[in-house]
Amino acid sequence: MTKLLPNYSRVVIIGGGMMGVGLLYHLAEAGWDDCILIEKGELTSGSTWHAAGQCPSFIADYNMAQIHHYSNTLYPKLEELTGQATGWHGCGGIRFATTEEELDYFRLVEGIAANVGFRMQIISPEEIQRINPFVTTEGVLAGAWTLDDGHVDSASCCNAMAKGAKNYGATIIRNNRVTGTNLLPSGEWEVVTQQGIIVCEHVVNAGGCYAARIGSWVGLNIPLTNMKHQYVVTEPIQEFINRDEEIPVMRDPYANAYYRQEQKSGLIGIYERSNSREAWFGSEQAWEAENELFAAEFDPLMPRLERVMERMPVYSKAGIMRIVHGAISHTPDSNPLVGPASGLRNYWLCTGSSIGIAQGGGCGKYLAQWMVHGAAEINMIGLDPRRFGNYATTEYTTAKSHREYQDMYDLMLPGEERMDGRPARRTPIYEKLKAKGCVHTEAMGWERPKWFSLDGREEEFSFRRNNVFEVVAEECRAVRERVSIFDLSSFSKYEVSGPDAEAFLNRICANKVSRRASGIVLSHVLNERGRIQSEFTITRLGADRFYLLSGATSQVRDFDILNLAKLDTEAATIRDITEDYGSLVLAGPRTRELLAKLTSVDLSNANFRWLTGKEIEVAGVKLIALRVNYVGELGWELHTPVEQLEAVYDAIWAAGEEFGIVDFGVYAVNSLRMEKAYKGFGVELTNEITMIEAGMERFVNFDKGDFVGREALLQRQKEQLNWNIAYVEVDAEDVDVHGGEPAYDGDTVIGLTTSGSFGHTVGKSLAFVYVSPEYAVPETTFDIEILSNRRQAKVLAEPAYDPQNKRLRA
Numbered sequence: 136m137t138k139l140l141p142n143y144s145r146v147v148i149i150g151g152g153m154m155g156v157g158l159l160y161h162l163a164e165a166g167w168d169d170c171i172l173i174e175k176g177e178l179t180s181g182s183t184w185h186a187a188g189q190c191p192s193f194i195a196d197y198n199m200a201q202i203h204h205y206s207n208t209l210y211p212k213l214e215e216l217t218g219q220a221t222g223w224h225g226c227g228g229i230r231f232a233t234t235e236e237e238l239d240y241f242r243l244v245e246g247i248a249a250n251v252g253f254r255m256q257i258i259s260p261e262e263i264q265r266i267n268p269f270v271t272t273e274g275v276l277a278g279a280w281t282l283d284d285g286h287v288d289s290a291s292c293c294n295a296m297a298k299g300a301k302n303y304g305a306t307i308i309r310n311n312r313v314t315g316t317n318l319l320p321s322g323e324w325e326v327v328t329q330q331g332i333i334v335c336e337h338v339v340n341a342g343g344c345y346a347a348r349i350g351s352w353v354g355l356n357i358p359l360t361n362m363k364h365q366y367v368v369t370e371p372i373q374e375f376i377n378r379d380e381e382i383p384v385m386r387d388p389y390a391n392a393y394y395r396q397e398q399k400s401g402l403i404g405i406y407e408r409s410n411s412r413e414a415w416f417g418s419e420q421a422w423e424a425e426n427e428l429f430a431a432e433f434d435p436l437m438p439r440l441e442r443v444m445e446r447m448p449v450y451s452k453a454g455i456m457r458i459v460h461g462a463i464s465h466t467p468d469s470n471p472l473v474g475p476a477s478g479l480r481n482y483w484l485c486t487g488s489s490i491g492i493a494q495g496g497g498c499g500k501y502l503a504q505w506m507v508h509g510a511a512e513i514n515m516i517g518l519d520p521r522r523f524g525n526y527a528t529t530e531y532t533t534a535k536s537h538r539e540y541q542d543m544y545d546l547m548l549p550g551e552e553r554m555d556g557r558p559a560r561r562t563p564i565y566e567k568l569k570a571k572g573c574v575h576t577e578a579m580g581w582e583r584p585k586w587f588s589l590d591g592r593e594e595e596f597s598f599r600r601n602n603v604f605e606v607v608a609e610e611c612r613a614v615r616e617r618v619s620i621f622d623l624s625s626f627s628k629y630e631v632s633g634p635d636a637e638a639f640l641n642r643i644c645a646n647k648v649s650r651r652a653s654g655i656v657l658s659h660v661l662n663e664r665g666r667i668q669s670e671f672t673i674t675r676l677g678a679d680r681f682y683l684l685s686g687a688t689s690q691v692r693d694f695d696i697l698n699l700a701k702l703d704t705e706a707a708t709i710r711d712i713t714e715d716y717g718s719l720v721l722a723g724p725r726t727r728e729l730l731a732k733l734t735s736v737d738l739s740n741a742n743f744r745w746l747t748g749k750e751i752e753v754a755g756v757k758l759i760a761l762r763v764n765y766v767g768e769l770g771w772e773l774h775t776p777v778e779q780l781e782a783v784y785d786a787i788w789a790a791g792e793e794f795g796i797v798d799f800g801v802y803a804v805n806s807l808r809m810e811k812a813y814k815g816f817g818v819e820l821t822n823e824i825t826m827i828e829a830g831m832e833r834f835v836n837f838d839k840g841d842f843v844g845r846e847a848l849l850q851r852q853k854e855q856l857n858w859n860i861a862y863v864e865v866d867a868e869d870v871d872v873h874g875g876e877p878a879y880d881g882d883t884v885i886g887l888t889t890s891g892s893f894g895h896t897v898g899k900s901l902a903f904v905y906v907s908p909e910y911a912v913p914e915t916t917f918d919i920e921i922l923s924n925r926r927q928a929k930v931l932a933e934p935a936y937d938p939q940n941k942r943l944r945a
């Protein structure tokens with residue numbers, strides 16, 4: 136056999152579907168032309184060729200919306216760029232709202248659209264019928280009309296990007312299956328193929344429905360379920376023939392379906408409800424499979440197909456010409472897996488997309504930025520494959536993926552929980568708290584207290600303040616006035632120890648670890664460009680032993696970041712001890728009195744001041760007590776050996792009753808941290824920005840010498856910034872900032888909110904907004920549009936609550 140492969144390439148991408156080709160195109164465009172894509176059959180022969188090709192821009196997540204929007208701007212111009220037609224139809228889309236909540240949802244997305252830059256209008260049922268005269272709108276309150284999207288011919292579009300990639304100098308090798316990937320002692324990857332071996336610096340798994348198998352070669356557990364999905368194409372419809380204009384792509388929660396024109400025929404895709412099905416259930420797709428389709432299955436389609444016919448009676452006049460029944464991979468949260476694989480240097484994932492035609496272009500662009508420049512210009516936290524851990528077992532992934540598939544067009548209201556696959560990770564007091572009325576929410580598989588229903592009420596989910604508002608106010612009041620306890624065992628916890636532990640942490644973190652015995656600092660890992668990667672609370676527990684805490688969802692990613700950053704020459708050991716310890720947050724002005732009943736340790740400021748962490752005994756249990764918290768009160772976090780968490784909780788509760796102790800959850804935490812203007816990792820602090828835009832310079836120690844990102848930060852200080860963070864008070868009515876809302880000066884968008892909450896102690900609605908720097912000045916006012924309603928925001932000079940930290944130091 137002729138050897139087609141070179142011996143070496145900078146990047147090898149496995150898989151020539153929309154995701155792999157989208158990445159190849161953008162790597163080559165960015166100047167990495169030394170890239171090879173290897174496809175086992177023909178390009179697009181996995182899921183891509185048969186896709187219906189819709190590219191929606193209606194997405195309720197600001198970062199994902201940017202990905203979709205980028206694809207929708209690239210595809211229409213690809214033909215001109217490459218000479219290869221894509222079959223782009225810029226017919227737009229209309230999604231239906233049938234409830235007031237869905238209408239609020241539209242308003243939220245309308246705000247995101249204003250920021251991202253795609254056109255969207257909320258239109259009346261009459262307007263819907265003007266645009267699509269064939270649709271009935273019974274029960275429809277409004278439509279979300281997105282004008283800049285449409286559909287493509289999936290195979291042509293993918294081939295156009297392939298042609299573009301080749302024009303930029305990239306190589307595509309077809310009909311050559313990859314059979315293995317091996318890490319070489321040099322740190323490079325050896326990709327074994329049917330046509331020989333190629334060595335590369337970066338390997339990318341873009342294997343679509345095969346991605347989990349490809350990942351298993353290197354021990355990865357990639358959380359994917361391959362679902363079956365089908366759409367129907369009708370015979371030509373006279374009404375469509377008679378009309379020049381094409382109807383938009385309709386998205387209809389009532390039918391759980393999309394429907395549109397396919398030339399002069401109808402195309403109807405259904406997401407089944409209870410009877411969603413997996414592809415190759417119990418077995419695996421054959422390696423030899425190419426352009427594989429399954430036999431049509433009418434029964435699962437029928438209930439929803441009937442609803443589509445109700446909506447679009449013209450469809451019922453035509454017979455069915457063909458049914459396309461193929462496989463799509465789904466992840467537990469429906470977002471694709473785009474970014475580094477855990478534990479493996481330079482092994483990337485670009486897969487797991489259930490709407491990969493719409494996302495291939497955008498995912499390719501931003502992953503290429505990440506690979507080439509070390510960071511993407513958008514926040515990638517929701518795509519990073521390391522947002523999942525070992526808890527995402529096959530059972531978990533399957534349960535979640537079915538639910539995600541079935542609920543494709545369902546609105547998830549703020550606070551609404553899907554229980555599939557749960558509980559995946561429980562703390563030892565999960566059942567105890569549940570019995571006390573705890574309503575849990577999930578983070579990284581953990582069940583975390585969200586709020587406590589002491590009177591048996593259930594949350595009435597809404598974008599607006601609801602019947603839990605007053606309950607949260609009570610929890611906040613207890614934290615501020617008495618003493619409260621919160622099970623935060625979901626913290627990610629690491630131990631870094633060894634002779635070089637301190638030097639290692641000082642080299643990779645922007646702040647300097649405390650020289651003081653038992654000192655605590657907040658410190659951030661930056662990349663070479665000074666962008667924020669991680670946030671750690673670092674406690675010195677000994678001369679060469681440090682205890683690191685980060686957020687629950689960072690567990691896998693931060694462990695990776697620490698390990699990848701460590702040099703072979705550095706004598707430091709990094710251990711993930713997340714599951715060894717449980718954590719209780721004890722906060723409120725009576726905390727010291729309460730704790731004093733359970734420990735002989737002197738808790739006074741003289742012996743145990745703020746930002747100090749010590750190993751002490753509480754209720755007879757040796758634990759790590761940190762005088763620090765995220766809620767801005769006198770308090771200690773108690774990190775106990777996990778098996779003793781319950782004993783410590785019980786002892787605290789018993790001792791706390793005389794002080795009026797209560798449990799609290801993350802709803803209250805969000806309100807309390809907003810009052811203190813504490814920024815959230817992954818929300819305010821992201822890979823998009825540096826510590827300077829984020830207003831976090833006080834946590835950067837330039838004097839300590841070199842650290843990763845120092846030069847970039849010094850340079851950034853001299854540059855004109857595009858964005859600065861502003862902490863604002865909002866003149867809100869019955870709805871607070873969710874994140875993703877636009878800020879306006881007149882009709883000009885000047886910023887984007889990241890998060891917000893009502894501060895129950897200060898009685899103010901508070902938010903963080905990234906704005907053009909001239910608007911970040913205290914006392915400046917501008918508007919924030921919350922659910923289509925302009926509200927005035929005023930920039931605050933300092934935290935709304937206890938700006939001097941007197942409570943923390945009490």
Ligand SMILES: Cc1cc2nc3c(=O)[nH]c(=O)nc-3n(C[C@H](O)[C@H](O)[C@H](O)COP(=O)(O)OP(=O)(O)OC[C@H]3O[C@@H](n4cnc5c(N)ncnc54)[C@H](O)[C@@H]3O)c2cc1C
Pocket residue numbers: 149150151152153154155173174175176177178179180181182183184185186187188189190311312313314341342343344345346349363364365366459460461462463464485486487488489490491492493494
């Ligand atoms: C009926 C249906 C309708 C759909 N409609 C839409 C839609 O309207 N809009 C939308 O956005 N999405 C739609 N999708 C989803 C879309 O098809 C997928 O999300 C998308 O194609 C995924 O692209 P991918 O590149 O990840 O995977 P794939 O297209 O499957 O590409 C993976 C490639 O990897 C190759 N490969 C695997 N293993 C190896 C190996 N060992 N060596 C070399 N090559 C290998 C495969 O041959 C394959 O070509 C639809 C899906 C179905 C089933």
